[in-house]
Structures are given as C-alpha cells and as structure tokens.
Amino acid sequence: MSNKMWGGRFASGPDAIMEEINASIGFDQRLFRQDIAGSIAHATMLAETGILTQQDRDSIIAGLAEVLEEIEGGSFTFSRALEDIHMNVESRLREKIGDAAGRLHTARSRNDQVATDFKLYVRDSIDTLVAQIRTLQLSLVNRAEQEAETIMPGFTHLQNAQPVTFGHHLLAYVEMLGRDAGRLLDGRKRLNESPLGSAALAGTPYPIDRQMTAEQLGFDRPTANSLDAVSDRDFILETLAAASICAMHLSRFAEEMVIWSSAQFGFVRLSDKFTTGSSIMPQKRNPDAAELVRAKIGRILGALTSLLVVMKGLPLAYSKDMQEDKEVAFDALDALSLSLAAMTGMVGDMVPHRERMRASAAAGFSTATDIADWLVREINIPFRDAHHITGQIVALAEQKNCGLEGLTIEDFKSIDDRIDSRIHKVLTVEASVASRQSYGGTAPANVLAQAARWKSELTGEPHEPRSLTKRKRGGHGDGGVE
Ligand code: ARG
Numbered sequence: 001m002s003n004k005m006w007g008g009r010f011a012s013g014p015d016a017i018m019e020e021i022n023a024s025i026g027f028d029q030r031l032f033r034q035d036i037a038g039s040i041a042h043a044t045m046l047a048e049t050g051i052l053t054q055q056d057r058d059s060i061i062a063g064l065a066e067v068l069e070e071i072e073g074g075s076f077t078f079s080r081a082l083e084d085i086h087m088n089v090e091s092r093l094r095e096k097i098g099d100a101a102g103r104l105h106t107a108r109s110r111n112d113q114v115a116t117d118f119k120l121y122v123r124d125s126i127d128t129l130v131a132q133i134r135t136l137q138l139s140l141v142n143r144a145e146q147e148a149e150t151i152m153p154g155f156t157h158l159q160n161a162q163p164v165t166f167g168h169h170l171l172a173y174v175e176m177l178g179r180d181a182g183r184l185l186d187g188r189k190r191l192n193e194s195p196l197g198s199a200a201l202a203g204t205p206y207p208i209d210r211q212m213t214a215e216q217l218g219f220d221r222p223t224a225n226s227l228d229a230v231s232d233r234d235f236i237l238e239t240l241a242a243a244s245i246c247a248m249h250l251s252r253f254a255e256e257m258v259i260w261s262s263a264q265f266g267f268v269r270l271s272d273k274f275t276t277g278s279s280i281m282p283q284k285r286n287p288d289a290a291e292l293v294r295a296k297i298g299r300i301l302g303a304l305t306s307l308l309v310v311m312k313g314l315p316l317a318y319s320k321d322m323q324e325d326k327e328v329a330f331d332a333l334d335a336l337s338l339s340l341a342a343m344t345g346m347v348g349d350m351v352p353h354r355e356r357m358r359a360s361a362a363a364g365f366s367t368a369t370d371i372a373d374w375l376v377r378e379i380n381i382p383f384r385d386a387h388h389i390t391g392q393i394v395a396l397a398e399q400k401n402c403g404l405e406g407l408t409i410e411d412f413k414s415i416d417d418r419i420d421s422r423i424h425k426v427l428t429v430e431a432s433v434a435s436r437q438s439y440g441g442t443a444p445a446n447v448l449a450q451a452a453r454w455k456s457e458l459t460g461e462p463h464e465p466r467s468l469t470k471r472k473r474g475g476h477g478d479g480g481v482e
Pocket residue numbers: 024028084110111114318320322323
C-alpha cells in the first residue's frame with residue numbers, strides 16, 4: 001500500500017528497510033505535546049484568517065485534545081508506517097473527525113512543523129535545565145556559607161599551592177554554573193522565533209498570519225526567511241554547545257568529588273545515597289554517581305559533534321539528514337538534566353572533614369608565599385629577593401623536618417636578621433586565608449559577601465552577608481557526622 005499521507009503518485013509502499021531507516025516515530029514521539037500545541041495554534045490562525053471554517057477549526061481542536069489525552073494516557077498506538085509524530089497525530093485525527101483533519105495541513109509542511117516542534121521542545125528543556133542549575137547553585141551557595149571559614153589546600157598542578165577556604169572553592173562552581181545558565185538563556189533569545197508558516201521552504205500563497213501563531217506559541221516573532229527557518233538547527237547546536245560546557249564544569253566538579261572522597265585525601269564523605277559498595281571488597285565506598293557525572297560530557301559533546309557534522313555541507317533548505325538531530329539531542333539533554341540532579345544530591349549530602357582539610361592545607365609549606373609577602377610589606381624587600389629568602393627558609397624547615405610554624409625566631413634570623421617575631425603571625429593557614437581580601441579573593445569575609453550576593457540574585461530577595469563566627473581551630477568537630 002502506498003502512504004496515505006503522501007502516496008498519491010506512489011504505486012507501492014516502501015521497502016521494509018526503507019521504512020526502518022526513514023521512520024522517526026521511535027524517538028520523535030517525544031514531541032507530541034509540542035506538535036499538538038503547534039497544530040492548535042495553526043488551526044486557530046487558519047480560522048481567524050478565513051482559510052478554515054470555524055466549524056472545522058472546532059472539530060480539529062477538539063479532536064487534537066482527544067489525541068493528546070490518548071497519548072498522555074498511554075492508549076495511543078504509534079505506527080512506524082506513519083513515519084513520524086506529525087503524521088501519527090494527523091492520521092489519528094482523521095480517524096476521529098474525518099475529512100476536516102485533512103484541512104489542518106493547509107499552508108504548512110512537515111518542514112516548518114518539525115522546526116517549530118523541536119524549537120518548542122528545546123525551549124522547554126532550556127527552562128528546565130536553567131531551573132536545575134539554579135537549584136544546584138543555591139545548594140552550593142548555602143554550603144559555601146557554612147564552609148566560609150573551612151580551610152583547605154588550594155591547588156595548582158594538583159600540588160599544594162596556597163590555602164583557600166572550602167566556601168571559596170564551592171563558589172567557584174557557582175560562578176561557572178552562572179555562566180552556563182547565561183549561555184543557555186542567551187541561546188533561548190535567538191531560538192525564540194517561530195518557523196511556523198514558512199511551509200515547505202518558500203512560504204505559502206494563503207493569507208496566513210504568522211504573527212498570530214508566533215504569539216500563541218510564546219515566540220517573540222516569526223522568522224523572517226522561510227528557507228532559513230526550515231533549515232536552521234542553530235538553536236539545538238547552541239544549546240548543545242552550552243550543555244557541553246556545563247557538562248564539562250560538572251565533570252571537573254565530579255572529578256574533585258572523586259579525589260576528595262578518596263582515602264588518601266579524605267576531605268569529604270559522600271553519602272550512602274550516592275555511592276556503592278563493592279561485591280568483593282567490603283571496605284569500598286565507590287563514588288559511582290560522581291564518576292558517571294564525570295563521564296556524561298562524552299555523550300553530550302558527542303551529540304554536538306554529531307549534529308555539527310550532519311549539518312555541515314547541507315544545501316538549503318530542508319534535507320532528511322536533519323531528522324538525525326533529535327535522538328542525540330534528546331539523549332544529551334536528558335544526560336545533562338540527570339547530571340545536574342545527581343550533583344545537587346551529592347552536594348546536599350556530602351560531609352566535609354574540616355580538620356583533615358585544614359591539616360592538608362598546612363602541609364607542604366603552603367604559607368611560604370605569605371612569608372615572602374610579609375618581607376615585602378613589613379621590611380620593604382623587593383618581591384624577587386623576598387622570594388629567594390623564603391626559599392631558604394623553606395629549605396631550612398625541610399632540613400629540620402618541621403613545618404614553617406615549627407621554625408623559631410632564631411631560625412628565621414639565621415637566614416635574614418631583618419626578620420622579627422611578627423613573622424609568626426603570618427604562618428598559620430588561618431592568617432593566610434584571612435589576609436586574602438582583595439576582591440574575588442578567598443578570605444572568609446569575602447566568601448560570606450559573595451554568598452550573600454548570590455543568594456540575593458538566586459532568590460530575588462535581599463540577603464545580608466552572614467557574620468564571621470570566629471571559628472576556633474579544632475573547635476568544630478569534623479563536619480559533624482560519621
Ligand atoms: N520526521 C521529519 C524530521 O524529523 C519531519 C520532516 C519531514 N519532512 C519531509 N519533507 N520529509 O525531520
């Protein structure tokens with residue numbers, strides 16, 4: 001049998017293999033809500049402009065509402081012979097309301113239809129992802145506020161560099177996620193033009209009102225060029241690019257979770273809810289959720305690569321190649337959403353081991369820079385010389401097998417006798433982080449100010465910075481739980 005939707009000039013139906021390669025219903029059925037919303041907007045406009053009778057419009061809209069109910073309720077049977085979601089919906093509509101269903105496709109084509117449906121879907125996904133990013137940011141900000149005075153080693157090259165506060169470290173991810181949300185929302189603005197009414201590629205002779213359908217579907221305006229409208233997939237490419245960057249950030253954070261939760265670091269304990277045991281090694285707590293988040297970038301970036309390759313070299317306007325846009329995009333958007341949810345869960349449940357982080361921060365002569373800075377500030381030694389003197393001090397501590405805090409004033413004077421006992425003040429990790437009050441620096445006071453700024457931004461209500469607790473070293477247990 002030839003296809004009843006377009007088989008007028010076809011004598012036979014498609015080869016089985018043809019049907020298999022051609023059909024998209026297996027994945028594009030996800031677009032049913034957007035497809036039906038687009039059809040309702042289109043039918044409404046056709047009646048408003050006199051192209052369709054009010055009676056036909058009413059039966060089309062009522063029929064579409066029933067189809068929607070059937071799909072939502074799970075009683076709808078999708079047919080591969082009907083290729084895609086557009087023809088599955090229309091065919092069912094015809095079964096329900098008869099010939100009027102055939103008038104719905106006036107002044108449109110599946111080409112503008114699929115572009116419209118997919119844009120609506122991607123727009124919804126952006127909104128969901130941004131909301132999820134905001135949730136993760138807020139939970140990080142709350143954590144950062146609690147950990148504003150928790151000291152951990154700051155790393156460069158994954159070598160102990162200078163002490164930082166754990167709150168500051170967490171807020172670094174809040175900044176990244178803020179840019180991620182910004183990128184998604186920026187793409188959303190460009191996405192928000194309606195392709196509907198561009199028809200197959202050239203527009204239509206019917207006196208349609210594209211402004212009306214655009215408005216009804218929440219678009220800012222109709223697209224201005226019909227060829228571009230049906231062949232543009234920038235909106236998903238941009239979204240996948242933004243998603244890839246966000247997934248890269250989550251991957252870095254996940255990697256840190258893996259490192260921090262290892263026995264060797266022991267900075268945090270991840271909860272039972274986000275770890276697994278080993279079937280053979282009873283002591284194991286594997287950070288599986290973090291590892292999987294670390295890996296998801298693979299398929300998300302894969303989707304971007306895949307679609308860019310599909311699109312490159314395609315002549316205008318629509319080509320069936322473009323049907324390959326959906327599966328990878330759905331998969332990538334799902335993966336990012338799941339990663340954000342998993343990260344939010346892990347951040348909420350992780351227990352920081354504050355003493356352990358502090359001890360690690362103090363190791364490796366991490367306040368050496370503070371000594372050099374003190375020499376510059378207090379005795380006006382040029383930084384390059386101060387750096388050299390500090391190097392000798394570190395060597396002495398190494399030789400004496402003690403930390404910088406363990407050196408006596410005589411030790412310091414043996415290197416440079418301009419040094420006096422005030423130097424001891426700058427040797428602790430607490431003094432080190434507290435001194436870094438330059439804008440954007442790690443000082444606890446800065447962390448509290450930044451946390452308040454983010455809270456105000458994320459909640460829309462003004463928040464004042466919390467005051468410092470003057471937390472005493474060792475006075476705070478080890479994160480409370482164990
Ligand atoms: N299923 C198609 C897609 O996803 C819809 C558009 C088909 N258009 C066409 N002329 N065959 O791209």
